[in-house]
Amino acid sequence: MSVQLFIPAFRVDECLEQIKECLEKGWTGLGFKTIEFEEAWKKYTGLSHAHFLNSNTSGLHLAVYMLKTKYGWQDGDEVITTPLTFVSTNHAIMYEDLKPVFADVDDSLCMSPESIEAKISPKTKAVIYVGIGGNTGRYEQVVAVCKKHGLKLILDAAHMAGTRIRGRHVGGEADVSVFSFQAVKNLPTADSGMICWNNKEDDERARKLCWLGINKDTYARTGRQGNYKWMYDVEEVGFKYHGNSIMAGIGMVQLKYLDKDNSHRRSLAQIYKKTLAGSEKIKLIEINPDCESSTHLFQIRVQNRDLLLQFLNEKEIFPGVHYRDNTEYAIYSHGKGTCPKATKASHEILSLPLHLKMNEEDALLVANEVLNFVNSGEVTLNEQKTF
Ligand SMILES: Cc1ncc(COP(=O)(O)O)c(C=O)c1O
Missing domain, CATH: 3.40.640.10 (Type I PLP-dependent aspartate aminotransferase-like (Major domain))
Incomplete structure (x- = not known):
């Protein structure tokens, strides 16, 4: 699946x-x-x-x-x-x-x-x-x-x-x-x-x-x-x-159904959070505690994002990236180098699958595969290994 x-x-x-x-x-x-x-x-x-x-x-x-x-x-x-x-x-x-x-x-x-x-x-x-x-x-x-x-x-x-x-x-x-x-x-x-x-x-x-x-x-x-x-x-x-x-x-x-749907999204996000929070190789995104987020995305940050993406794809898990730093596009290149935190983040962020057809077990499966990857120790930053 x-x-x-x-x-x-x-x-x-x-x-x-x-x-x-x-x-x-x-x-x-x-x-x-x-x-x-x-x-x-x-x-x-x-x-x-x-x-x-x-x-x-x-x-x-x-x-x-x-x-x-x-x-x-x-x-x-x-x-x-x-x-x-x-x-x-x-x-x-x-x-x-x-x-x-x-x-x-x-x-x-x-x-x-x-x-x-x-x-x-x-x-x-x-x-x-x-x-x-x-x-x-x-x-x-x-x-x-x-x-x-x-x-x-x-x-x-x-x-x-x-x-x-x-x-x-x-x-x-x-x-x-x-x-x-x-x-x-x-x-x-x-x-x-x-x-x-x-x-x-x-x-x-x-x-x-x-x-x-x-x-x-x-x-x-x-x-x-x-x-x-x-x-x-x-x-x-x-x-x-x-x-x-x-x-x-x-x-x-x-x-x-919007509130019900968003609450389902939050329950999936909660599984991700609970499962991934302990890993020092994964950085979770800061959520304002006064905000009840629609939880459109669940994003994490990892050093070797592109390799993790490939690894998950091999497991038939298809995350996304939101977004590529717009200053890397030709049309917005006048901004290149002006936002170092965004540039760094754009190379580390990964949006994990999140939709209403997923249940908590699916989220756990995805989270465990992410953990398998980051804990494998096989991959270090900038290493060009392909799975
Ligand atoms: C942050 C952001 N702004 C604007 C849009 C554009 O929305 P629409 O597809 O409704 O034009 C999107 C859609 O992906 C978005 O993610």
């Missing part, structure tokens, strides 16, 4: 029921289920605004675009960001001809508030913070740094569906937070996301911009009497970033 990194779990009958409802109504696009899902998401998170999108990537771009145009940022202005993320985070800055300035991470693998503060220049306009693996790191301190320096804060909450700090769902402290409901996230659909602004004006603008700038969506226009359904205005050039009712219907089902 093989153990994969991620396998999404869908409640198939319930999802099909939702999709059937869309098909029977003849409404699969923007509106109907998308509105229902936005309301359900606001209720679940306690966030005051939410607009359903086709991905987190489009939401991050929209967030940067909206802030840049609202506050008159200039091309070349700077946004502080992490090198340890999926490229969507940093591409969002590049789409708008702004400059990603990389801040270093701490032992939580999230950006450290000290490093963010040290990277602030007269051109800095904003920070994009990533709660990697669902962990908040020292997010509350980052919120304080942004307030102190008058910087806008975008939370890339792609991993954070269900993450709470001191009992409150994350998101409301940032100017805008963007969630991902992509196929392997904690709340999987196929591809979708949610942008949550902290004020009505931005939320209303986002709704127009996600629908090409059109100021009345088709759903709102449907059912109106008269000949003026086509009579909308286009106030600014927008994008086609909104979500659709099929994805929202799946999201409605998945949301019902």
Whole structure:
């Protein structure tokens, strides 16, 4: 039997029921289920605004675009960001001809508030913070740094569906937070996301911009009497970033189970933690004790990561790496050497399999194989042995 990194779990009958409802109504696009899902998401998170999108990537771009145009940022202005993320985070800055300035991470693998503060220049306009693996790191301190320096804060909450700090769902402290409901996230659909602004004006603008700038969506226009359904205005050039009712219907089902699913993830993480904590060859990632993490990932750090990866693959166990230091990519090479902790971490991190089709025995099996490897003594740092 093989153990994969991620396998999404869908409640198939319930999802099909939702999709059937869309098909029977003849409404699969923007509106109907998308509105229902936005309301359900606001209720679940306690966030005051939410607009359903086709991905987190489009939401991050929209967030940067909206802030840049609202506050008159200039091309070349700077946004502080992490090198340890999926490229969507940093591409969002590049789409708008702004400059990603990389801040270093701490032992939580999230950006450290000290490093963010040290990277602030007269051109800095904003920070994009990533709660990697669902962990908040020292997010509350980052919120304080942004307030102190008058910087806008975008939370890339792609991993954070269900993450709470001191009992409150994350998101409301940032100017805008963007969630991902992509196929392997904690709340999987196929591809979708949610942008949550902290004020009505931005939320209303986002709704127009996600629908090409059109100021009345088709759903709102449907059912109106008269000949003026086509009579909308286009106030600014927008994008086609909104979500659709099929994805929202799946999201409605998945949301019902999110807390239960995250608690299953935490129980698997607990097995990993208990089994691996004693080994001095394995470093566990620091989790903020005030944070109830969505536990999207369970990451460890080992010196000889690539060999461990090969060893586990031979045992039909398929972990992942989140992420390669983005400054190693050609497009972000201007940041090379500026974040030594992130660079080091990116060569040591390994995400162990974590999904709802695993049980505690599977987690124990994986953990024991990791221990077998690190305790084998056969492999030392930088040795090029292949299994
Ligand atoms: C940290 C992070 N940000 C952004 C994204 C992009 O999310 P989406 O696939 O919904 O566009 C991902 C997805 O992997 C991610 O892990």
